[in-house]
Amino acid sequence: MQIPYTVTVRPDTGLYNAKLGIWLFLASEVMLFGGLFSAYILLRSGATSWFVGSEELSVPIGTFNTFVLILSSVTVVMSWASLRMNDLKKYKMYMGLTILLGLVFLVVKVLFEYMPKIEHHHIPSSHNFFAIYFVLTGLHALHVVGGLIVNGYLWGPGSKMWDTDPEQFLNRIEVAGLYWHFVDIIWIFLFPALYLL
């Protein structure tokens, strides 16, 4: 069976189907994170006392991870641009860098943030601040893991599609890049909300 509109634009939407699909998915993700951000605002505004993020969390580590994710957004766009210029070798290099940066983010998050906090008994049950911190950043970290799995597949076995259907493969990279950007932009909002305010 031939799946329609994987490459060509669907006349009624003006997009190929995967792009419409990823935007519908990202819209549902906005609602998920939006709900949690609302919970954070309500918990904070309703609390008689609240921690100052910069005193409880490590601002240098948060800043480093922000830099890592911004850089990974640049590399994922470069991987897409390399494919547009028919350079699979460069695509592999940039996508590999994106995966590496995602892994750096996760390792720093777990080793230098989660583990010391758990050791100091700063766990979700100790205060609402840590409850919302772990929920928001944990859910975000799960999204990074999801992105790494998809990007890893597209870097490795999935890249064989470049030989059989390069246009569809290029579209897949664009869709994966859109998801990765969404994950990164969530962090751009999480960082000041949790670490600075």
Add this chain to the structure above:
Amino acid sequence: MSLKAFHLAFISVSTIMAFGFGAWTLMEDNGNYILYGFLSFFAGVGLIVYGIRFLKKFREVSYL
């Protein structure tokens, strides 16, 4: 919205965040993060330069 358009939106938000973080470090009472603040201002300028270069390089790519 294409990856090009989303990337430009992301760079814009990141630039605002970089300058905002820089301003936050200046307003901090203890001044612990002033070095990070200056680095953040430089990063903000770097992101603007990068965004303009990206826009020029991908002029022919659709925003949709």
